Amino acid sequence: MQNPETRLPEGSVPEEILQQWEKRGVSRRSFLKFCSAMTATLALPVTMMGRVAQALEADSSPPLIWLEFQDCAGDSEAFLRANQPTAAEIILDYLSVDYHETIMAAAGHQAEAAKHQTIEKYKGKYLVVVEGSIPMADGGVYCTVGGDSALNIARQVCGNAAATIAVGSCATFGGIPAATPNPTGAVSVREAVPGATVINLPGCPVNVQNLTATIVHYLTFGRLPATDQLARPKFAYGKRIHDNCERRSHFDAGQYAETFGDPGHRQGWCLYKLGCKGPETFHNCPTVRYNEGSSWPIQAGHGCLGCSEPQFWDAMTPFYRRLPQVPGFGVESTADKIGLGLIAATGVAFAAHAVASSFRKGDKLEADQVVKED
Amino acid sequence: MLEIRYVWELPVRVSHWVNAVCVLVLSVTGFYIGNPFYPASDTAAYIMGWNRFIHFTFAYLFLASLIVRFYWFLFGNHHSSWRMFFPWATKSGRKAAITFFRYYTFTGPKLPYEVGHNPLAAMAYAGVYSLFVLQLVTGFAIYGQFQPDGFWFGIFGTLLTWIDVQTLRLVHHLTMWLLGGFFINHFYSAWLMDVKEMNGVMSSIFSGYKFVERDDL
Ligand code: HEM
Ligand code: HEM
Ligand code: SF4
Numbered sequence: 001m002q003n004p005e006t007r008l009p010e011g012s013v014p015e016e017i018l019q020q021w022e023k024r025g026v027s028r029r030s031f032l033k034f035c036s037a038m039t040a041t042l043a044l045p046v047t048m049m050g051r052v053a054q055a056l057e058a059d060s061s062p063p064l065i066w067l068e069f070q071d072c073a074g075d076s077e078a079f080l081r082a083n084q085p086t087a088a089e090i091i092l093d094y095l096s097v098d099y100h101e102t103i104m105a106a107a108g109h110q111a112e113a114a115k116h117q118t119i120e121k122y123k124g125k126y127l128v129v130v131e132g133s134i135p136m137a138d139g140g141v142y143c144t145v146g147g148d149s150a151l152n153i154a155r156q157v158c159g160n161a162a163a164t165i166a167v168g169s170c171a172t173f174g175g176i177p178a179a180t181p182n183p184t185g186a187v188s189v190r191e192a193v194p195g196a197t198v199i200n201l202p203g204c205p206v207n208v209q210n211l212t213a214t215i216v217h218y219l220t221f222g223r224l225p226a227t228d229q230l231a232r233p234k235f236a237y238g239k240r241i242h243d244n245c246e247r248r249s250h251f252d253a254g255q256y257a258e259t260f261g262d263p264g265h266r267q268g269w270c271l272y273k274l275g276c277k278g279p280e281t282f283h284n285c286p287t288v289r290y291n292e293g294s295s296w297p298i299q300a301g302h303g304c305l306g307c308s309e310p311q312f313w314d315a316m317t318p319f320y321r322r323l324p325q326v327p328g329f330g331v332e333s334t335a336d337k338i339g340l341g342l343i344a345a346t347g348v349a350f351a352a353h354a355v356a357s358s359f360r361k362g363d364k365l366e367a368d369q370v371v372k373e374d
Numbered sequence: 375m376l377e378i379r380y381v382w383e384l385p386v387r388v389s390h391w392v393n394a395v396c397v398l399v400l401s402v403t404g405f406y407i408g409n410p411f412y413p414a415s416d417t418a419a420y421i422m423g424w425n426r427f428i429h430f431t432f433a434y435l436f437l438a439s440l441i442v443r444f445y446w447f448l449f450g451n452h453h454s455s456w457r458m459f460f461p462w463a464t465k466s467g468r469k470a471a472i473t474f475f476r477y478y479t480f481t482g483p484k485l486p487y488e489v490g491h492n493p494l495a496a497m498a499y500a501g502v503y504s505l506f507v508l509q510l511v512t513g514f515a516i517y518g519q520f521q522p523d524g525f526w527f528g529i530f531g532t533l534l535t536w537i538d539v540q541t542l543r544l545v546h547h548l549t550m551w552l553l554g555g556f557f558i559n560h561f562y563s564a565w566l567m568d569v570k571e572m573n574g575v576m577s578s579i580f581s582g583y584k585f586v587e588r589d590d591l
Contacts, residue, residue: 033530076398099406108528112583161418176422211434228522229532229535230535231529234522239520239522240519240520240522243485243520250417251422251425252420252422252426253414253416253417253418253419253420253421253422253423254413254414254416254419254420254422255413256410256422257420272410273410277540279519279539280519280538280539280540280543282519282522286582295584296554309538309539310538312537315538315539315540315541316540322408322543323408323540323543323544323547324541324544326544335408335409335544335551336409336547336551337546338548339547339548339550339551339554340551341448341552342551342552342554342555343558344550346555346558346559347558350558350559353562353566354562355480356480357380357569357570360480362483362569363477363483363484363485363570364569364570364572365485365487365570365571365572365573365587365590366376366571366572366573366585366587367572369376369572370572371588
């Protein structure tokens with residue numbers, strides 16, 4: 001039992017933990033910053049910060065396998081290119097990343113062997129991060145690694161993992177490879193390996209802060225965070241961009257940028273009329289932002305593309321118009337042009353009918369009842 | 375002898391005019407929401423805010439009015455029953471619908487005699503009530519996004535992922551124009567029938583009464 005005199009105030013981080021991280025080259029300031037950022041991102045009370053820090057100290061750190069399929073490596077880039085000293089660094093330091101094609105030193109058979117070893121040794125205990133979609137067409141021939149198809153690898157690796165974290169829009173919803181006409185039959189991890197425990201962190205790319213927070217949540221509580229109907233963690237995808245956007249007051253006022261570079265755009269007005277998809281996108285970009293909180297698309301003056309919503313490449317286009325195209329009509333016809341055309345045509349047709357009807361004789365039903373006035 | 379009959383009961387008339395006002399207000403505010411053409415003078419303005427607030431307030435009023443009318447489909451007189459909207463279900467209904475259609479298209483000389491809805495109008499109303507429901511569903515589905523654990527999200531949340539929000543918005547937007555097209559048709563036909571049937575149909579939607587010649591029935 002701890003002596004009550006020396007018990008730390010709630011939420012503080014024990015001295016030994018800070019010293020240990022200092023020895024690994026992470027200053028106490030950075031580590032505390034990291035712990036508080038994670039606690040805040042997960043929407044946990046400040047008093048949980050100590051618990052978060054301690055979770056990173058327990059020496060049962062699970063091994064991690066990072067798989068890449070049909071992707072652009074953007075999620076790996078996001079993970080590795082963040083500023084110094086980073087959230088990612090702390091997590092990389094802490095977890096043992098046993099397999100990551102882009103950063104591992106091993107290659108060829110050696111690397112494959114290491115992966116198999118991890119799967120065998122830590123069956124049901126290791127974590128997997130998947131980046132990229134999985135092609136199903138033609139027996140999965142469109143993406144193979146080390147001679148095996150992405151589908152087989154995903155089934156084997158994700159099927160035996162404690163949990164799979166699908167990162168980026170490709171792994172979560174099929175992303176750009178799955179956009180119409182989807183020649184490779186690309187699907188998400190959840191569709192390819194239906195039995196696995198999968199959490200979805202969509203985004204193009206994933207926000208590193210959300211990935212690390214998900215891992216930290218898993219380490220702290222031993223389970224994945226609560227998710228929505230698309231298996232996205234609620235702490236990161238529980239609010240609409242539009243409802244937390246810094247330009248929202250301009251939206252409500254009625255101040256909109258009409259074109260890029262116009263006076264409204266330069267004054268930071270709302271990007272609604274430039275096709276912003278913030279009103280239909282759930283993500284914490286406005287609060288967490290990208291690249292260590294420095295900026296995010298709308299802050300930089302570009303409307304949201306809705307990249308973290310399912311099939312965004314098909315559903316959210318045209319990116320610079322608010323509404324999708326009306327099927328069967330030309331590129332230039334907007335819903336309003338078609339609507340006005342409909343109204344005009346109806347108006348003309350009924351006007352013509354009215355003229356014709358007023359010349360019509362002998363069709364009044366009660367004409368026989370009419371009494372002439374004098 | 376002409377007699378006067380009480381055809382449209384109070385709930386039918388009240389819900390008709392509440393619906394008409396709601397559709398008008400929802401279309402004007404909805405048009406602004408879809409295309410905010412009117413510029414704000416300064417940041418203290420609240421133009422989109424008010425448009426949305428009015429849109430949502432009338433959305434709830436519209437919902438209430440439709441609930442009243444749907445209740446009356448079941449418990450009102452036979453002129454307001456849901457059965458009126460499916461004239462093709464009976465032989466006489468089909469016959470009257472064809473006579474009407476021929477009259478409208480100038481291929482037949484005479485109107486059939488009706489006390490309640492004329493069969494073509496009734497079919498249009500079946501369509502327009504479907505559009506009302508479509509607007510309610512798409513509207514409240516988009517509306518629910520502001521609170522993902524809330525009531526409307528609970529009801530229509532799955533729609534937002536089955537059919538994506540952009541498609542719902544497009545449908546919601548295009549349906550406004552369809553309702554506009556219906557309104558032109560509707561207003562014109564009400565005027566035409568008022569002139570040709572000479573039974574006071576136009577005033578009937580205010581008063582409830584129509585003039586009927588028993589011998590012609
Ligand atoms: C100046 C405006 C309007 C006038 C003069 C008017 C007139 C009428 C009349 C005379 C009827 C009864 C027709 C019959 O015998 O079948 C009627 C019914 C109806 N009207 Fe209108 N109307 C107006 C606006 C609207 C609007 C804006 C809508 C909705 C978009 C609408 C929807 C309906 C519907 C759904 C019915 C069927 C009533 C029922 O049985 O529930 N009306 N209207
Ligand atoms: C006759 C009925 C209605 C008409 C004609 C109408 C019309 C419109 C139009 C044209 C828009 C703009 C759509 C766009 O371009 O994105 C809109 C937006 C919207 N409507 Fe309606 N609407 C109707 C009923 C409703 C109802 C019943 C609701 C239920 C709450 C609703 C909720 C909304 C919402 C939430 C939006 C989007 C607002 C935003 O993004 O800020 N509407 N409506
Ligand atoms: S910029 Fe986009 S997300 Fe922000 S208030 Fe405008 S429409 Fe909404």
